[in-house]
Amino acid sequence: MANHGADCDLIIDYFNGHLSREEKAVFEDHLENCAECRAELAEWNGLIEDLPYDSEPVTPPEGMKERVLSAVFAEEEPKQHSASAEPTLIGNAKTNSSSPSKRSSAKWVLPAAAALLLSLGGNAFLYNELQQQSTELTQSQETVDELLQYVTLSPTGESDENPTASASIVRTGSQVNVVINASSLGPLANDEVYQVWLIEGESPKRAGTFIASESGAGAVVFTLDEFNSEQWNQIAISHEPDAQSETPEGEVILASEL
Amino acid sequence: MSGPQDIELYQQVLQRDKNALESLYDRYQKLIYSFSYRMTKDTTLAEEVVQEVFIKLWNSHSSYSEEKGKFSSWLLTMTRNTALDHLRKQSSKPAVEFEERDSLRETAETPSDLLEEKEKKLLIRRSVQKLKKEQRHIIELFYFQGLTHEKISHRTGLPLGTVKGRIRLALKHLKTYIHEEGGKANG
Numbered sequence: 001m002a003n004h005g006a007d008c009d010l011i012i013d014y015f016n017g018h019l020s021r022e023e024k025a026v027f028e029d030h031l032e033n034c035a036e037c038r039a040e041l042a043e044w045n046g047l048i049e050d051l052p053y054d055s056e057p058v059t060p061p062e063g064m065k066e067r068v069l070s071a072v073f074a075e076e077e078p079k080q081h082s083a084s085a086e087p088t089l090i091g092n093a094k095t096n097s098s099s100p101s102k103r104s105s106a107k108w109v110l111p112a113a114a115a116l117l118l119s120l121g122g123n124a125f126l127y128n129e130l131q132q133q134s135t136e137l138t139q140s141q142e143t144v145d146e147l148l149q150y151v152t153l154s155p156t157g158e159s160d161e162n163p164t165a166s167a168s169i170v171r172t173g174s175q176v177n178v179v180i181n182a183s184s185l186g187p188l189a190n191d192e193v194y195q196v197w198l199i200e201g202e203s204p205k206r207a208g209t210f211i212a213s214e215s216g217a218g219a220v221v222f223t224l225d226e227f228n229s230e231q232w233n234q235i236a237i238s239h240e241p242d243a244q245s246e247t248p249e250g251e252v253i254l255a256s257e258l
Numbered sequence: 259m260s261g262p263q264d265i266e267l268y269q270q271v272l273q274r275d276k277n278a279l280e281s282l283y284d285r286y287q288k289l290i291y292s293f294s295y296r297m298t299k300d301t302t303l304a305e306e307v308v309q310e311v312f313i314k315l316w317n318s319h320s321s322y323s324e325e326k327g328k329f330s331s332w333l334l335t336m337t338r339n340t341a342l343d344h345l346r347k348q349s350s351k352p353a354v355e356f357e358e359r360d361s362l363r364e365t366a367e368t369p370s371d372l373l374e375e376k377e378k379k380l381l382i383r384r385s386v387q388k389l390k391k392e393q394r395h396i397i398e399l400f401y402f403q404g405l406t407h408e409k410i411s412h413r414t415g416l417p418l419g420t421v422k423g424r425i426r427l428a429l430k431h432l433k434t435y436i437h438e439e440g441g442k443a444n445g
Contacts, residue, residue, distance in 0.1 A: 012400065012407040012422060017342050043429070045335070049327075050436060051401055052289065052334045053375070053382040055296035060287055061305060068309045069283065072316045073276060161347065183306060184347070215303045216347060 011037055015044050074152070074166070146171040153182075153237060153254035161186040161216065165254045167196075167235050176224045178207055182237065182254070185212040191242040194218055195250075198258075199234040207235070209243045232258045264329035268322055271315060279316055286330070289375065290337050297341040297402050303348070307341045314340070342404045385435035393428035400425050 007030035013019050014027045031037055153165040165182035180196055188194070193211055197204040208222030236255040238248040261281070262270075270278030290311060294304035314336060322332045386394060392414070399410045410425075411418045 009407065009418070009422065012410070012425070016400075016404040016406065017339065017346070018406045040426070047401060047429070048331045048334045048338065050378075050382050050432075051397070052293040052296075052338070053379045054386045055289075055292040057288060057379070058292045058295045058304075060291040060308070061301055064291070064305055064308070065283065065287065068287075068305070068312055069276075069280060071309050072279065072312050213302070214348070215300060215306065215344075217302060217306070 008034060008037055011040060015041065074150075148176065149258065151235065151256040151258060153235065153256040156236075156252050156255050163216075163237075163253055165237055167256065178222045178224060178235075180208060180210070180218075180220045180222075180237070182210075182212070182218045183216055185216045185218055185253075186239070187216075188212060188239075192250075193240050193243045194253075195238050195240045195243070195245060195248070196220060196222060197236045197238065197248060198224075198232045199236060200232055204236070204247055206246070209240075234258060265324060268329060272318060279312065282315070283312060286333060289330075290333065293334060293337055294341050297338070297404070298344060298348075303344050304341075307337060307344055310340050311337050338404075345404055381436065381439050385432055385439050388435045388439075389428060389431055393424075393431060396421075396424050396428050397432070 007027060010019060010023060010027040010030070014024065019027060031041070147168060147170050149167075149169040151167050153167060155163055161184050163182060163184045163186070165180055168179040170177045170179060178196070178198070182194070185194065188211055193209050195206065196208040196210075198207040199205070207224070208220035210218045210220035212218040234255060234257055236248070236252050238245075238252045239250040240248070241250060262278075264282070264285070267278045267282050267285075271282065287308065291304055291308050294307035295301065298304050298307065311333065315333070322329060326332050386397070389397070396410065396414060399405050399413055405413065407418060407421055410416075410421050414421070414424070416424060
């Protein structure tokens with residue numbers, strides 16, 4: 001942080017969003033009295049007319065449009081099951097609403113998910129199906145892989161990271177897979193992991209463990225012997241000290257009712 | 259530009275018209291993705307930025323009006339801010355110097371490239387190329403990487419008190435070149 005005199009020097013960090021709330025307030029007060037900074041800032045904001053066009057044109061990755069649009073429109077899918085039970089494990093878990101003003105919690109981090117599915121010997125068909133079904137979840141019951149339930153998990157705390165995740169419960173033949181896609185996860189230290197839990201009554205059951213990529217994305221596929229939608233009332237993701245926790249020991253960061 | 263104007267599409271988006279959002283997506287995906295990639299140098303991160311921008315657009319987290327200037331500029335500002343947010347989250351990672359020559363390169367033109375946008379790109383790129391290397395470098399660090407004042411100083415070896423002046427100078431030259439190149443193109 002530059003701090004060697006005049007408030008004018010804060011302008012670079014202000015423009016690039018590096019100031020703390022207090023520093024930002026100081027600079028904004030300063031702006032009201034400094035015509036030079038106002039002019040400079042206006043000029044810098046005006047660069048958006050030109051400089052982005054200096055970017056080398058890059059072809060977006062295959063399937064990006066489908067992924068992005070399904071994530072965008074997934075926002076307004078109605079919740080598929082009315083909550084049948086009060087959250088028990090996570091007192092402050094917020095039920096995900098489909099309010100359009102709510103920040104996205106349905107992000108498809110599909111490159112990571114695809115790699116994971118493939119690496120697990122899972123099937124790419126499932127991956128494609130998921131993309132296609134994500135905007136018409138409740139209707140798609142007649143495919144080879146059947147989507148039983150899709151929920152978006154809401155952050156339970158006020159972390160800076162603002163993590164998001166979605167959970168798809170998919171019947172593949174005689175098995176049921178829980179597919180989690182998460183993004184904007186915070187960094188992990190040492191043996192720390194993210195752990196998915198399915199909660200029955202007050203008993204959490206481990207349902208997949210994963211770590212986040214450098215960009216904060218994570219995904220996991222977990223196979224259940226059977227899935228009865230009445231059985232589970234909540235799905236949650238916690239930040240665990242290691243991959244051994246039998247019950248949540250760390251902070252629950254995301255949760256949704258089922 | 260053919261088809262509906264951006265503002266018309268945006269107004270339809272406010273009415274929850276998915277086709278209008280898709281049209282805006284088709285129109286801007288490449289520009290926004292290229293800009294996000296330029297800033298983040300990471301294909302996954304760039305895609306996340308694009309996704310977040312369109313989620314914000316769909317959910318009207320920030321609203322556009324014509325007084326705010328061109329729609330494309332507003333969308334690009336949102337893109338830059340979103341990319342900066344992602345970069346800040348990543349800031350613990352060691353920075354890798356971006357060499358444009360090493361970047362993913364796309365030479366094939368797609369029919370959806372708007373003529374106006376192509377001309378603009380050409381104009382801007384020519385102008386940026388006319389800058390001295392150190393001027394391009396400081397714009398890269400300041401604008402595309404969105405580094406802190408201190409990091410720019412560290413990376414360029416310039417004293418803190420000199421950084422802003424150098425940014426100003428580089429941008430002044432850029433403006434002159436854009437003006438000259440624009441004059442050539444129009445004359």
